Amino acid sequence: MSRITPFASPLLLGFDAMEKTLERISKASDGYPPYNIERIAAGHEAPERLRITLAVAGFTEEELDVSIEENQLLIRGRQVDQGERDYLYRGIAARQFQRTFVLADGMQVLGASLKNGLLSVDLIRPEPARMIKKINISVSQ
Numbered sequence: 001m002s003r004i005t006p007f008a009s010p011l012l013l014g015f016d017a018m019e020k021t022l023e024r025i026s027k028a029s030d031g032y033p034p035y036n037i038e039r040i041a042a043g044h045e046a047p048e049r050l051r052i053t054l055a056v057a058g059f060t061e062e063e064l065d066v067s068i069e070e071n072q073l074l075i076r077g078r079q080v081d082q083g084e085r086d087y088l089y090r091g092i093a094a095r096q097f098q099r100t101f102v103l104a105d106g107m108q109v110l111g112a113s114l115k116n117g118l119l120s121v122d123l124i125r126p127e128p129a130r131m132i133k134k135i136n137i138s139v140s141q
Contacts, residue, residue: 032097050123057117066112108138
């Protein structure tokens with residue numbers, strides 16, 4: 001039995017890479033660190049934007065990395081275990097993480113900030129220029 005995908009329509013051309021990306025995202029669903037995505041309405045001379053906020057308590061700015069690779073926003077955290085300590089109870093692990101968000105074409109990262117254990121990354125999508133291109137038809141005789 002073959003599996004029918006959302007991009008199986010013969011009218012959708014060139015979407016095979018997107019289909020592979022969706023499959024990869026559905027398989028990588030670790031819940032750490034928890035995050036929110038919110039839409040921030042356009043303000044006075046400020047465009048509408050998206051804000052991704054991750055709960056990264058215990059991480060310092062040096063232990064966090066925010067980067068864009070191709071069309072993916074990668075947020076990584078690497079805590080270094082601080083030597084020999086004698087824990088009576090250890091409920092906070094020095095855990096590393098990588099959280100990936102696939103960005104649509106044209107999305108831009110405005111910046112990232114760390115405050116009170118929350119890492120916020122702001123994104124905007126500039127209004128794309130509407131493009132119409134006339135294709136000439138050649139006639140062979």
